[in-house]
Amino acid sequence: MEFKEQLKKYQNIVNEELEKTNIKENVPEQVLNNSMEYSLMAGGKRIRPILVIATYKLFKDDIEECMPFAVAIEMVHNFSLIHDDLPEVDNDDFRHGKPTNHKKFNHATALLAGDGLLNKAYIVISNELQYSSRNQYKECFINKVRAFNEFSKSVDRMIAGEYLDTELEGQHISAQMLDYIHQNKTGALLKLCVRMGAILANAPENDIEKLSNYAEAIGLAFQIKDDLLSVEGDSKITGKPTGNDEKLKKCTYVSMYGLDKTKEQLNKITNDAINEIKEYGEKAEFLKELALYIQNRNK
Numbered sequence: 001m002e003f004k005e006q007l008k009k010y011q012n013i014v015n016e017e018l019e020k021t022n023i024k025e026n027v028p029e030q031v032l033n034n035s036m037e038y039s040l041m042a043g044g045k046r047i048r049p050i051l052v053i054a055t056y057k058l059f060k061d062d063i064e065e066c067m068p069f070a071v072a073i074e075m076v077h078n079f080s081l082i083h084d085d086l087p088e089v090d091n092d093d094f095r096h097g098k099p100t101n102h103k104k105f106n107h108a109t110a111l112l113a114g115d116g117l118l119n120k121a122y123i124v125i126s127n128e129l130q131y132s133s134r135n136q137y138k139e140c141f142i143n144k145v146r147a148f149n150e151f152s153k154s155v156d157r158m159i160a161g162e163y164l165d166t167e168l169e170g171q172h173i174s175a176q177m178l179d180y181i182h183q184n185k186t187g188a189l190l191k192l193c194v195r196m197g198a199i200l201a202n203a204p205e206n207d208i209e210k211l212s213n214y215a216e217a218i219g220l221a222f223q224i225k226d227d228l229l230s231v232e233g234d235s236k237i238t239g240k241p242t243g244n245d246e247k248l249k250k251c252t253y254v255s256m257y258g259l260d261k262t263k264e265q266l267n268k269i270t271n272d273a274i275n276e277i278k279e280y281g282e283k284a285e286f287l288k289e290l291a292l293y294i295q296n297r298n299k
Helices: 003-021 030-040 047-056 067-084 107-135 138-167 175-185 187-200 205-232 253-257 259-276 278-296
Strands: none
Touching: 003 047, 003 067, 003 278, 030 067, 030 107, 047 067, 047 187, 047 205, 047 278, 067 107, 067 138, 067 187, 107 138, 138 175, 138 187, 175 187, 175 205, 175 253, 187 205, 205 253, 205 259, 205 278, 253 259, 259 278
């Protein structure tokens, strides 16, 4: 199956699972539920849940075991996007070509919708753990507890990275601090996705570590590409205005190293990621193509 066809198939699987989590009944807090659904189902590439699934499939074919964790990570990702767009953070008016949550609803609703998606992610996983403790063998349950532990720690790291990115806005920072911010803000969740997929599939520890190296590389590549798109991207395609990082005086890989050097870094890191998974051969072809997709995406 061609990469784009497989990517679309995975996206459809994820969207169907996410749709099942939306609350449809009429309740007093329905506007809040609508706000959560608005962001969760607004589109997006679904790279994080797809990474969970694709890594899991290196070792096992039945993806049911990993789907709750894939769904939960997309909820956390959208929680972070809602809060990232708020006036006191990046103050963005558009995402995926649509008004951001606080523009569509209001500030308070958007803030609580983000909180709601974060909590809903924990509900999804805790429900799965409760089921597993009663109905599945011990090793499977232990793997899910380990994945949940790593999930919680990675969300903590993402929030820390977001804080530093916001707090240090407009300040001169070192290259080491820039890396630290994005290893946490962007890289933590992407690394988590790969590790969770491998852990849930009961992969050997050496495979988990090798795949973690791949994930660290694509996590950094993802952020570098974001920085490039903020300068060179077409706002009609990205769904966000270009130049926003410069306007906010954020330190980015482009402002730190310049366009040409940043592009060189992106090429090297993408190659590093691909080299980490060469030994898996054709089984890892999708993960290889996904690294190239991250490098070459236009939104």
